Amino acid sequence: MSYHDPVDHKIKQFLKSKTQDVVLPDTVQLAVENALSSLSEPKSKKKSYFKQWRWAAAAIALFFAIGAVTIYTVPTFAEMIRSLFAKDNPDIGLLRAQELGLVHNPHIKVKDKGYTLVIEEAVADPTRVTVALQLFDKKGKHERERLILGEPNNITIKDDKGNIVGSMYDMGYTNDFYYMVEFFSEPLQTDKITIEGNINTLGNRNVPSIEGNWNFSFDLDMKEANSKTQVEELSGAYTTPHGMTVNLKRITRMVQGVRFEVETELDEAAMARSPGDLWEKQMLSFHFETLDNEEIHSVNPRKLGYMDSLMTFDYSVTEKGKMRWSYTFKYLPEQEPYRFVLDGYSIAEVDGSKFSFRPAELKESKDFKILKDKFELIGTSMEKSQRGDGTDELAVLFYGKIDNEIRQELWSAYDSEGKQYIVSKRGASSLENSLPDHWRKGFISMGDRNMKTPYEFRIEGLDHIPEELTLEREVVDKRYNDPNWSVTLNE
Numbered sequence: 001m002s003y004h005d006p007v008d009h010k011i012k013q014f015l016k017s018k019t020q021d022v023v024l025p026d027t028v029q030l031a032v033e034n035a036l037s038s039l040s041e042p043k044s045k046k047k048s049y050f051k052q053w054r055w056a057a058a059a060i061a062l063f064f065a066i067g068a069v070t071i072y073t074v075p076t077f078a079e080m081i082r083s084l085f086a087k088d089n090p091d092i093g094l095l096r097a098q099e100l101g102l103v104h105n106p107h108i109k110v111k112d113k114g115y116t117l118v119i120e121e122a123v124a125d126p127t128r129v130t131v132a133l134q135l136f137d138k139k140g141k142h143e144r145e146r147l148i149l150g151e152p153n154n155i156t157i158k159d160d161k162g163n164i165v166g167s168m169y170d171m172g173y174t175n176d177f178y179y180m181v182e183f184f185s186e187p188l189q190t191d192k193i194t195i196e197g198n199i200n201t202l203g204n205r206n207v208p209s210i211e212g213n214w215n216f217s218f219d220l221d222m223k224e225a226n227s228k229t230q231v232e233e234l235s236g237a238y239t240t241p242h243g244m245t246v247n248l249k250r251i252t253r254m255v256q257g258v259r260f261e262v263e264t265e266l267d268e269a270a271m272a273r274s275p276g277d278l279w280e281k282q283m284l285s286f287h288f289e290t291l292d293n294e295e296i297h298s299v300n301p302r303k304l305g306y307m308d309s310l311m312t313f314d315y316s317v318t319e320k321g322k323m324r325w326s327y328t329f330k331y332l333p334e335q336e337p338y339r340f341v342l343d344g345y346s347i348a349e350v351d352g353s354k355f356s357f358r359p360a361e362l363k364e365s366k367d368f369k370i371l372k373d374k375f376e377l378i379g380t381s382m383e384k385s386q387r388g389d390g391t392d393e394l395a396v397l398f399y400g401k402i403d404n405e406i407r408q409e410l411w412s413a414y415d416s417e418g419k420q421y422i423v424s425k426r427g428a429s430s431l432e433n434s435l436p437d438h439w440r441k442g443f444i445s446m447g448d449r450n451m452k453t454p455y456e457f458r459i460e461g462l463d464h465i466p467e468e469l470t471l472e473r474e475v476v477d478k479r480y481n482d483p484n485w486s487v488t489l490n491e
Contacts, residue, residue, distance in 0.1 A: 092309075092331040093256030094130065097123045100228065102255055104220050106195075112212040114138045115146075115202060119216065122195065125225035126187035127257035127328055128311065129157055131168065131180040131195065135202070135214075144175050146202045155197045157182055159190035168195075185314030185326060187229070187252060187259065193220050228255050238342065238485040243270035246284075246342060248487060249324075251332065257311055258332040264345075266321045273349040278475060280317055281348035281408040284325060285481075287439055288332065289339050291488070297329055301343055302442035302481075304434040337490045343439040344481035348408040351476035359396075359465050370473060372403035378454055380465060386424065386458060394465060396457040400446030401432075403479065410475035413459045415466040423471065427455030440481040 097103060108119035115137055122131045135143045149155065149169055157166035166182035173179050197216045203209030234248040249261040264282065271279055287298035287306070298306040299313075309330040318324050332338070353370035359380040368375045376399045385391045411423035427447055434442030447455040457471060 093127065094123060097125065097225075097255050100224075100255060102225055106218040106220075108216045108218060110214045110216050112214055113202075113210050115143070115210070115212065115214065117197075117199065117214040117216065119218075122218075122220060123256065124193055124220045124222060125255035125257075126184065126189070126222075126229060127254045127259070128181055128183045129166065129168065129193065129195070129220075130256070131155075133178040133180050134176075135178070142176070143202075144178070145204060146207060147178060147199070148201075148204050152201055153199050155180060155195065155199075158194040158196065159188070160192040161190075162194075165190070165193070183312035183328065185312050185328070187254065188222070191221070191223050191226070193222060194218070195220065225255050229253065234261075234489070236340075236487040238483070239267075240342075240345070240480065240483045240485075242480050242482075243267035244345060244347075244480075246483075246485070248340065251489075253332075253334070257328045257330055259326055259328045260332070261324065261326045263318070264323050264325065266347075270347070271321055273478075274347055275350065278348040278350070278408075279321065280323065281477075282315075282323065283346045283405065283407070285343040285345060285439070287341050287343060289341060290333075291337055291339065296332070296338060298439060299327060301439040302431060302434045303439045304431070304436045304442075306439070333490060335490065337488055339486050339488050341439075341486040342483045344479060344483060346405040346408075346477050346479045348475050349478045351409075351473045353476070354470055354472035356468055356470040358468050359394075360467075371476065374401040376400070380469075382463070382465065383456075383458070385460070386426065387460070391461075392463045394459040394462040394469075395426075396459065396469070396471070397454040398447065398457065399449060399454055400429075400444070402429075402444040402446060405477035405479050406444055406446070408475065408477040409473060411457065412472050412474055413457070413462065414470040414472070415462060416468045421462050422460045424458045424460060425455065426458055428453065429455070 102123060102125070104122045104124070106119055106122055108117070110117045115135060118134045118136065119131060120134075122129070124130070133147075135147050137143055147153070147170075155168040156164050157168065159165050165188060166184065168180040168182045171179045171181050195216075195218055197214070199214035199216075201209050201211055202214075230253045232251045232253070234250055236248040237245060239245045243266055245265045245267070247263040247265070249263055251261070252259040262284070264284070266274070266279055274281075283300055285300040285302075287301060287303075288296040290296065295307050297309045299310055311328045311330060313325065313327045315323055315325045351371070355368040355370065355375070357366055357368075357377060362377055362379050365376050365378045368377070377396060378399065379397045381395050381397065382392050383395045385393045406425075406429065411425075413421040413423050415421070429444050429446045430448075431442050432445040447453060459469075
C-alpha cells in the first residue's frame with residue numbers, strides 16, 4: 001500500500017508555480033521534470049525532519065533549475081551589470097532600468113533548421129534600446145559568431161506610426177549573448193516601439209551559410225519609460241580667447257542615459273580663419289568632475305586612461321557661425337553638485353604651411369616643423385595605389401609629433417614642375433605624453449617607432465619620384481587648449 005504525503009503535493013505545486021515564471025528550453029524543462037519526479041513518496045512517514053529535508057531538496061532543485069535557465073538562456077542584465085561594475089565604467093543606465101522594473105520579457109523563441117533564436121530580455125527608453133539575443137544549435141550550444149547583421153539580416157525599430165527609427169547592431173562585450181543596441185542622438189518620441197527581426201541567413205566567412213526563417217516581432221510599451229524623462233534648463237556662457245562662445249543649454253534625464261546640450265558660436269575673426277564650411281568642422285573637449293576634483297566622464301581629452309561613458313553624440317548647424325551639440329552619457333549625478341570643465345576645442349582653419357625636400361637626399365631622416373607640429377621624413381617609395389586601379393603612387397614615410405588634431409586637416413603636394421596632387425594619409429597614430437591627472441597635455445604620435453612602421457603621405461597620381469617635392473597643409477585641424485572656464489551644476 002502506497003502512502004501519499006501531502007507535503008509532496010505542496011512541494012511540487014511550489015516548484016511548478018515558480019518554474020512557470022520563466023520560459024524553459026527543452027533540455028532545462030527535462031531537468032526540472034527530473035527534479036520534480038525525484039521528490040517521490042517516502043516509504044514511511046516518520047519524523048518531521050524528513051519533511052524539512054524535502055523542502056530543502058525542493059529549494060535546491062528550484063535553485064539548480066533556474067540556474068540552468070540562466071546559463072542556458074542568458075545572464076540577466078543585472079548579472080551583466082555586475083560584471084561591468086568590475087570595470088572602470090559600469091552601465092548605470094541599464095541598472096537604473098532594472099531597478100525601475102523596465103526590463104521587458106518578450107519570450108521570443110523561433111526554431112528552424114535546427115537553430116533556435118531566443119530573446120528573453122529587452123530594455124527601451126528615449127535614449128536607447130537594448131536586447132539580449134541568443135542563437136542555439138541542436139545541442140543547446142550558443143552560436144556566438146554565426147549571426148551576422150547586414151543584408152539580408154537586420155533588426156529594425158519602428159515607432160507607433162510604423163516609421164523605422166533605428167537599426168540594431170551587436171556591441172559585443174560578452175560571449176553569453178548578442179548584445180543588441182541602438183542609440184538615439186535625439187530622444188525618441190513615441191508611446192510604443194516595435195522590434196522587428198528579419199533573420200534569414202546564418203553563417204559567416206568561416207562557416208557555410210544556412211537559409212531559414214528566424215523572423216520575429218514584438219512590441220515594447222514606452223509610456224512608463226517616457227514618464228521618467230526630466231528636463232533641466234542650464235545657464236552659463238563663456239567666450240574663449242580665440243573667439244568661440246560656449247553656452248550651456250539643457251540636461252535631459254532619461255532612464256538609460258542623460259543628454260547634455262551645449263551651443264557654440266564663433267565671432268567674425270574666428271569665422272575669417274575658417275571660411276566656407278570649414279567652421280562647421282569642430283570638436284569640443286570637456287569633462288565632468290566632482291567638487292573634490294574626481295573625474296566623472298570626459299569627452300575628447302588628451303588625458304591618459306580617462307573615464308568614458310559617452311553613448312552617442314550629435315551636432316547641427318543652427319545658423320551661420322552657430323552649432324548645437326548634444327552628448328548622451330550613461331550617467332550624470334542627480335543630487336550632488338558637480339562641475340562641467342571646458343578643456344579645449346579644435347576647428348578646421350586655413351593654414352598654408354609647407355616644406356620642400358629632395359627625395360633622393362632622404363638617405364638620412366630630415367625634420368620639419370610647421371606651427372607646433374613636427375614631422376620627421378625618413379624616406380620615399382613607390383607603392384600600388386590605394387584606389388585599387390593597378391597604378392602606382394608615391395609614398396612619403398614619416399613619423400609625426402602633432403600638437404594639433406589630425407582628423408580635419410587637408411594636404412596637397414607639388415612636384416618639381418609645380419603640378420598639384422591630392423594627398424591622402426595612411427598609418428596608425430596614438431596619444432603620447434598624456435598624463436593621468438591632466439586633460440590637455442600630450443601630443444599625437446603618427447607612426448609606431450617601436451614597430452618600425454612609419455606613417456605615410458600617399459601622393460595620388462604621382463607615379464614617379466620627382467627631383468623635388470613640396471607638401472603643403474592647406475587646412476589645419478587647429479587645437480585650442482587655453483579656455484579657462486568651469487560651471488558648477490546641481491548647486
